[in-house]
Amino acid sequence: xxxxxxxxxxxxxxxxxxxxxxxxxxxxxxxxxxxxxxxxxxxxxxxxxxxxxxxxxxxxxxxxxxxxxxxxxxxxxxxxxxxxxxxxxxxxxxxxxxxxxxxxxxxxxxxxxxxxxxxxxxxxxxxxxxxxxxxxxxxxxxxxxxxxxxxxxxxxxxxxxxxxxxxxxxxxxxxxxxxxxxxxxxxxxxxxxxxxxxxxxxxxxxxxxxxxxxxxxxxxxxxxxxxxxxxxxxxxxxxxxxxxxxxxxxxxxxxxxxxxxxxxxxxxxxxxxxxxxxxxxxxxxxxxxxxxxxxxxxxxxxxxxxxxxxxxxxxxxxxxxxxxxxxxxxxxxxxxxxxxxxxxxxxxxxxxxxxxxxxxxxxxxxxxxxxxxxxxxxxxxxxxxxxxxxxxxxxxxxxxxxxxxxxxxxxxxxxxxxxxxxxxxxxxxxxxxxxxxxxxxxxxxxxxxxxxxxxxxxxxxxxxxxxxxxxxxxxxxxxxxxxxxxxxxxxxxxxx
Numbered sequence: 001x002x003x004x005x006x007x008x009x010x011x012x013x014x015x016x017x018x019x020x021x022x023x024x025x026x027x028x029x030x031x032x033x034x035x036x037x038x039x040x041x042x043x044x045x046x047x048x049x050x051x052x053x054x055x056x057x058x059x060x061x062x063x064x065x066x067x068x069x070x071x072x073x074x075x076x077x078x079x080x081x082x083x084x085x086x087x088x089x090x091x092x093x094x095x096x097x098x099x100x101x102x103x104x105x106x107x108x109x110x111x112x113x114x115x116x117x118x119x120x121x122x123x124x125x126x127x128x129x130x131x132x133x134x135x136x137x138x139x140x141x142x143x144x145x146x147x148x149x150x151x152x153x154x155x156x157x158x159x160x161x162x163x164x165x166x167x168x169x170x171x172x173x174x175x176x177x178x179x180x181x182x183x184x185x186x187x188x189x190x191x192x193x194x195x196x197x198x199x200x201x202x203x204x205x206x207x208x209x210x211x212x213x214x215x216x217x218x219x220x221x222x223x224x225x226x227x228x229x230x231x232x233x234x235x236x237x238x239x240x241x242x243x244x245x246x247x248x249x250x251x252x253x254x255x256x257x258x259x260x261x262x263x264x265x266x267x268x269x270x271x272x273x274x275x276x277x278x279x280x281x282x283x284x285x286x287x288x289x290x291x292x293x294x295x296x297x298x299x300x301x302x303x304x305x306x307x308x309x310x311x312x313x314x315x316x317x318x319x320x321x322x323x324x325x326x327x328x329x330x331x332x333x334x335x336x337x338x339x340x341x342x343x344x345x346x347x348x349x350x351x352x353x354x355x356x357x358x359x360x361x362x363x364x365x366x367x368x369x370x371x372x373x374x375x376x377x378x379x380x381x382x383x384x385x386x387x388x389x390x391x392x393x394x395x396x397x398x399x400x401x402x403x404x405x406x407x408x409x410x411x412x413x414x415x416x417x418x419x420x421x422x423x424x425x426x427x428x429x430x431x432x433x434x435x436x437x438x439x440x441x442x443x444x445x446x447x448x449x450x451x452x453x454x455x456x457x458x459x460x461x462x463x464x465x466x467x468x469x470x471x472x473x474x475x476x477x478x479x480x481x482x483x484x485x486x487x488x489x490x491x492x493x494x495x496x
Contacts, residue, residue: 003154003234004328005259006152008096009107011148011244012088013091013092017133025088030122034125039079044075044076045085078434081096082114101255102252103425104251110420116396117421133396137391139182145202148202149242152236154262155234155266156235167221169310171221171241173310174253175203175284175307176199176308179198179203179288180363181362181364187204198288202242203284206241207281212224214240218241229450229468237262239258246401248408248409249342249361252411256338257314260326260329260339261273264321275303277299277300278299315344319340359406359407362403362408366390368406369389393406426474429473432477432481433447436490440486450467454487
C-alpha cells in the first residue's frame with residue numbers, strides 16, 4: 001500500500017532594491033534577519049544531517065556534485081516548523097512538512113505572509129527607509145532562473161528508475177495548468193524563435209532529463225537523495241521543474257496531482273503510466289511556447305501525444321486508482337475527490353475554453369492582463385512595459401500585485417495563512433518541531449528536518465531525532481507537550 005505523501009514547497013523569491021548596483025545577497029540577508037528579529041528567540045539551522053551531494057543513481061562524480069551549502073548566510077527556523085534562509089542570492093522559505101496538498105497551499109501562503117512582514121520590518125530597520133521588494137516568480141529577465149521546489153515522500157522500495165519512467169510524462173505536461181506564464185524569452189534558443197509569451201517560467205531553463213544539479217544543467221527529474229527521514233524506508237522526490245504560482249488552485253493541482261500519481265506508482269508500478277516523450281527536454285521547451293496546446297511530441301515507444309492527451313491519460317489512471325481505494329495516500333477521500341475534480345475541470349477548460357480558467361490558471365490570467373494592456377495602448381508584443389507588467393503580477397505587495405487584482409480563486413482565507421506563519425501543521429512531525437520552538441525557544445540551539453538539539457545548561461547537548469515525518473504529530477505529542485512545563489521534563493519523558 002502506498003505510503004502517505006508528505007509534501008512541501010521551497011520557494012526562492014526574487015528581490016529588487018533601488019540603486020545601480022544592488023547587492024542581492026545583502027538584501028536577502030536583510031529580509032531574513034528582519035523577520036528573525038520579530039521572534040522571541042532565533043534558532044539556527046543544523047547542517048549536520050545535510051547531504052546534498054548524494055545521488056539516487058549511486059555515487060556521483062565530482063563534476064556532478066551539487067553546490068556547497070552556504071552555511072554562513074542568514075538562516076532561521078520558524079515556530080510553524082518552516083525554515084527561512086538565504087539560498088545563494090535569494091531569500092528562501094521552505095514550508096513545513098504537510099499531510100495534504102491543501103494544507104501545503106496554506107503553508108505556502110504562510111511563506112508569502114512571512115516575506116511581507118520581512119519587507120515591512122526591513123524597511124523600518126533601514127536607516128534610509130530603503131524598501132526591498134519581493135517577487136514570487138522564477139526569473140529576473142536577464143537569464144537567471146531561481147526555483148520553486150516541491151518535495152514528496154516516496155517509498156524507498158520503489159526503484160528510482162521507475163520514478164523517472166512514471167513521472168517524466170507528468171512533469172513535462174502539467175505545465176498547461178501549473179505554468180505561471182512569462183512575457184518573452186531568456187535562453188538563446190527560445191529567443192531565436194521570436195517567442196513573445198510562454199506558458200511556463202521554468203521550462204526553457206531545463207537542460208537534462210535526470211540530474212543532480214539545481215542551478216546548472218537543470219533536470220526535469222532531480223536525483224538528490226536526501227530523504228530527510230529514515231533512508232532505509234524513504235526517499236524524497238525533489239522536483240525543481242515547477243513554477244512559483246500566485247494561483248492557489250494551481251499550487252493545489254501541482255502538488256495534489258503529483259502526490260496522487262506517486263501513490264499510484266507505488267501501488268501499481270510504472271507500466272500503467274503513459275509513454276514518456278522521446279526527448280523530454282525538447283518536449284517541455286516546445287509545450288511552453290504552444291499557447292494553443294495542440295503540439296504533439298514523439299513518444300519513446302513510438303507514436304505521438306499532446307500535453308492534453310497525456311494529462312487526460314494520467315487523470316484517468318488516477319481516477320481508477322482512487323476508485324480502487326488509493327485515496328488514503330493523499331489524505332483520504334475528500335482530498336482525493338477535490339484533486340480529481342479540480343484536475344478534471346482544468347482539463348475540460350483547457351480543451352474547450354481556456355479563457356474560462358482565468359481565475360485558476362496563472363498563465364491564462366497573466367496573458368489576459370498582458371494582452372488587454374497591449375491592445376489598449378497599441379504596444380508591440382516585445383515592449384518593455386509588458387515585461388514590467390509580467391513582473392508586477394508576482395509582486396508580493398498587496399497594493400502593487402496584479403495577481404491579487406486578477407480575480408484568482410481563493411482556497412485559503414488570508415487569516416488562516418497568517419496564523420499558519422506561526423503555528424505548525426498538526427499531522428506531521430512539524431507539529432513537534434514548531435511546538436518545541438514555541439514553548440522552549442531558549443533551550444533549543446539548532447534544528448533541522450530530522451532533529452532538534454536542546455541545551456539544558458548542563459553538558460552534553462541533547463539531540464532528539466525525528467526520522468519519521470509521520471511521527472511527532474499532535475496526536476502523538478500534544479498531550480506530552482502539555483504535561484511538560486520545562487524542556488528537561490519533556491526530554492525526561494521522551495527518554496522514558
